[in-house]
Amino acid sequence: MSTLKKACSFCIYQERTQEEVREKLKSWHIPASEAEEIIAWLISENFINxxxxxxxxxxxxxxxxxxxxxxxxxxxxxxxxxxxxxxxxxxAIDEDEYRETLLALARRRKELLAAEESPLLTRKKITEYLVGKGYETDYIREALQAL
Incomplete structure (x- = not known):
């Protein structure tokens, strides 16, 4: 199978970045100049977007x-x-869905935490969990107030 066909199959299987394709071509021992030509073709044919x-x-x-x-x-x-x-x-992420998901995560985490813990400690643990998930502190504050 030609390198171009293999590269196409690699991109069809799932979405890829240019860097992922570049690394794969490198692992196949394709020279850098040829790899760049293949990547340019894959981009022009919308295999990489x-x-x-x-x-x-x-x-x-x-x-x-x-x-x-x-x-x-x-x-x-x-x-x-x-x-x-x-x-x-x-x-492309819906703002309402984003806030609802954050609130649901906060609720679920609150339920998992022991009821005998102090409210301050519970709040701290929920905040740390949500920060670890990548949510912004303003949104976290809103969710905690809604609890």
Missing amino acids: EGRYAQQFAGGKFRVKKWGRRKIIFALRSKGLSDRCIEEALA
């Missing part, structure tokens, strides 16, 4: 893993995506 990748990644991490925007931003930046792609991906 980092905007689409960012939206699917952000939506999936939010819906499945319940990640907040801060954690999603960090993960997308670590994959080398542009700020524009990241902003567009985050804009």
Whole structure:
């Protein structure tokens, strides 16, 4: 199978970033100049679309893993995506759904914590959990007030 076909199959299987494809081509011992030509072709034929990748990644991490925007931003930046792609991906997350998810996480965490703990300690633990999930402190404050 030709390298181009293998690269196409690699991109069809799931969304990929340019960097992921570059690393895969490197692991196949493809020279850098040839790898860049392959990547350029994959982009021109829409096999690689980092905007689409960012939206699917952000939506999936939010819906499945319940990640907040801060954690999603960090993960997308670590994959080398542009700020524009990241902003567009985050804009696709529904604001109401985002707040509802945060509130549901806070409620669930409150239920898991022992009832005999002080309210201050409970609040601190909920806040730490939500910060770890990547939610912004303003939203966390709102959710804690709603509890």
